[in-house]
Amino acid sequence: MLKKITILLEMIKFKLTIFAMPFAFMGAFLAARGVPDIRTILLVILAMVGARTCAMGFNRIVDAKFDGANPRTAERAIPAGAVSSLEAWGMVTGAGLLFFLAAWALNPLTLKLAPFALGLTLFYSLTKRFTSFCHLILGVALAFSPLGGWVAVQGSLVTFPWALSAGVLLWVAGFDTVYACLDADFDRKAGLHSLPSRLGARNAFRLAVAFHVVALLLFALTGVQAELNYFYFVGVFLAAAALLYQHWIVNPNDLSRIKGSFFSMNGFISLALFAATWLALFTENL
Secondary structure, three states: OHHHHHHHHHHOOHHHHHHOHHHHHHHHHHHHOOOOOHHHHHHHHHHHHHHHHHHHHHHHHHOHHHHHHOOOOOOOHHHHOOOOHHHHHHHHHHHHHHHHHHHHHHOHHHHHHHHHHHHHHHHHHHHOOOOOOHHHHHHHHHOHHHHHHHHHHHOOOOOOOHHHHHHHHHHHHHHHHHHHHHHHHHHHHHOOOOHHHHHOHHHHHHHHHHHHHHHHHHHHHHHHHOOOOHHHHHHHHHHHHHHHHHHHHOEOOEOOOHHHHHHHHHHHHHHHHHHHHHHHHHHOOO
16 A cells, blocks of 8 residues: 555655645735744645646546656556556545535634646646646746645635736746657657647747746745845745856756756745745745
């Protein structure tokens, strides 16, 4: 059983929950103008874990045929036979229930928004079949993270800094566009859609840079909207440096370091922005 659970968690890259979780905390901390109560923090964690696990498990199920045909992903758990569809569906169902239970325990508005947030993340898994803008749809899905964190605390959307969700949307769309370059040739052959398969890697990289530049501007605007002090803007600067490094070490002619860039730099960016937000809120009344 332990081995099977380990395989399931590896299948959905559970450790990469770190990408979205800090933005959910950003929303929650901004709504509370500090650290929320421990009950809210725990429920936000459960909701985020449930939503991401459900969405990633669903993605692996519906893409199993394509994963098996793609040399890069053929060893994933379902096409490799390490996990059955029934086991994967059990995980997806359990994670979905966990998400809705956490949303119900938070407040009425969180529960009302829950079907839209989870439905959008599930819908994303199907979008490569018909649109090259799938990366933006993933961005919209993850943009619910800070919004959900805010609503978990406030129970309303009044004064929510929308620039934060818009920044997350474009940040995600940018790095997902870059990552999709790994499968551009396969996607063309399989009839799947992505910006790299449609525009070519070089133009896709240029568009990703544009997404990231605007995302940084929106993250900076978030600090203005939320009236955060200079500590927050240090975090934005660190995020900008990480994005610059990411685009420096990965280019259309050399994708060899894309996985290291994807996993390490994006985790650093989300953590840096959250830490800067917490520090700005902690010091605002000192």
